[in-house]
Amino acid sequence: MKKLIIYSLIGVAVASCSDFLNLQPQYQINENSFYKSPKDFETALVGNYAGLQGLHNTSVVNVGDLTTDNTDIKSTSPTTSEAECDEMNLTASNDFLNSIWGTCFATIARSNNILSRLDAVTMTDAQKNQYNGEALFLRAYSYFYLVRLFGNVPIVDVSFRSPDEIMNFDMTRKPVSEVYNVIIKDLTESATLLNGVTGLSKSQASVGAAKTLLGKVYLTTKQFDLAKTVLKEVIDLKAYTLNADYKKLFTNGNDELPESIFEIKYLSGNVGEGNSFSTIFMPSRFDVGMFPGNMQGAGRVLPTRQMANSYEKGDLRRAASIGDSVKLISGKYEKDLFGLKFVDFTTGIVGDGGINFTSLRYADVLLMYAEALNETSNTTEAHTYINMVRSRAGLPALAGLAKADLTLALENERKFEFFLEGHRWFDLIRTGRFLTVMNKYFKDNGLSFTVAEHEVLMPVPLREIDINPNLGQNPGY
Structure with a gap:
């Protein structure tokens, strides 16, 4: 057993x-032949x-x-x-x-x-x-x-x-x-x-990917001086730049862009090589007419109304990230929120999206470096790097913020910059803000849900504990 x-x-x-x-058959690969x-x-x-x-x-x-x-x-x-x-x-x-x-x-x-x-x-x-x-x-x-x-x-x-x-x-x-x-x-x-x-x-x-991830690790473990050093090394490589067109990061042909540091490749037309963003980010409607064959959306992960309404005026990321009106089979449009990032409008097959997912990109380096600077009492200098990201988004520069105010500004900037890229939970956990932000969100929206202290960690999968009881479970689950 x-x-x-x-x-x-x-x-x-x-x-x-x-x-x-x-493995006996010659076509099978095993330790002796590989x-x-x-x-x-x-x-x-x-x-x-x-x-x-x-x-x-x-x-x-x-x-x-x-x-x-x-x-x-x-x-x-x-x-x-x-x-x-x-x-x-x-x-x-x-x-x-x-x-x-x-x-x-x-x-x-x-x-x-x-x-x-x-x-x-x-x-x-x-x-x-x-x-x-x-x-x-x-x-x-x-x-x-x-x-x-x-x-x-x-x-x-x-x-x-x-x-x-x-x-x-x-x-x-x-x-x-x-x-x-x-x-x-x-x-x-x-x-x-x-x-x-x-x-x-x-x-x-690559060396840039390894150092970018290392910088994120140091930031997560609150080794801010080390994070500052290694992230500056990524910047000094001069191998990456912000893509001028934010929308291009998440649409067809986003392979090998100058902002990309590490990306996950997907390929349309090959069974099992595509992604599912085109269905999970689209509304659950039978009358959507936005894909070949009128493929339906699934409504699995959609922008909250609060998220859609909280972008700063003039933020170019809003139109590149969130759609407000769905084109119907009839040709008419109807109000409905949906996500736009990584949605491949050229395929009508579920799970066949061919747009790459960028796991590490240069905007993250700049915002993490700003965070490390701010945490090491270099708040004035940190403004430079958050403003590089804001400038690309068409937003005015921030100036004269105190450390605590810039901390919140960075949290907010990351919320919009990395929407639908899987960063938000990890960011809020890293900064110790998850319980405060989420309990306020649930309360403000009249929801009875709450987040308890133990939920800053996820439960170990029961399947794994059944297989190996020595793993044990995280407290509270």
Whole structure:
């Protein structure tokens, strides 16, 4: 039984163990026929990046936006998991949390497989450094989601070659501080290994991506001086600029834009390679006439009226992020709020959106750097960087704000800049403002929902606890 428990927790970490996956057919890939050449490692990394498509397709947006004052559900038949996010009342059976846990640990396991096998294969130092750096980034990227959502989690930093190795490994949850130590070490090493590597796609880890994520980690752990240093290094790379047209970031053809630091690729026309934003961000109506074949929306994640009404006058991001009127099959338009980001109006097939999701972009670097400056008593200088983002949005510059006022201004700026990008929950948790903001939102809108102190962490998926009872559950669930 213990073999089953640990195998289920680690998932693909053991997928290459020939002891009990004795794959006989020649067309099957196993440990004896793979990880033998640089091309094999390229293939393995492509597969590992592909796993992030599912992570960002719906789960991150539901957990990052639907749990907040940004969005709500207007579906006629929401799932239990969607309703839990909307009401900020998540349970251990939530499908989105299950998906995030499983996807992140699968990515970690694949990364471990790659890292543990590189030294045994003949390749150039440049190739080895690149593959190492990419795998370390992906492992850190996954652990960063896990630790922010669930707190203590198991640390698995090895690749298993036999069931006995799995049986003897410590699968208990480790303190948050230890998880962050792993993340910081991985990202620091990744940035060093990837420094100078050229020709990378924006869908691959790079020195800029590693340092941007490291800056976010330092900001989250309140190591503001370190965050300030590493984020300034990203700026000084001069590899990224704000895209002049904000809307272009979220529409067809947004591949490899100068603002993009790390993006998740989606492809229309290939089964399983598209995204679902075109349905979940559109109203749940049978008469929508905005897509080929009159594909219907699902109304899963829609802007709240409060969100739609709270943009500053003249903010160019409003029209690029939120639609107010739906075109009907009849050709008429009817008032209805919906999200515009990542919505592919060229496809009429559910789950076939071909617009990339930008996970890390330069505007985030600028706003995080402003936050780090402000937190280290460089408030005057911090104005410069928030104003760069505001200028692109067509808004006037801020000036003369005190530290506390600029803190709130940065929170507000991030709310509008990253709407529907899965940032809001993580931002409010990071700054300790989640309970205040959400309880006020629920009260102001006459809703009976409340957020309790323990809900700043999500529940560990019940499925995982059933498999491995040693995981335990977070307090309050």
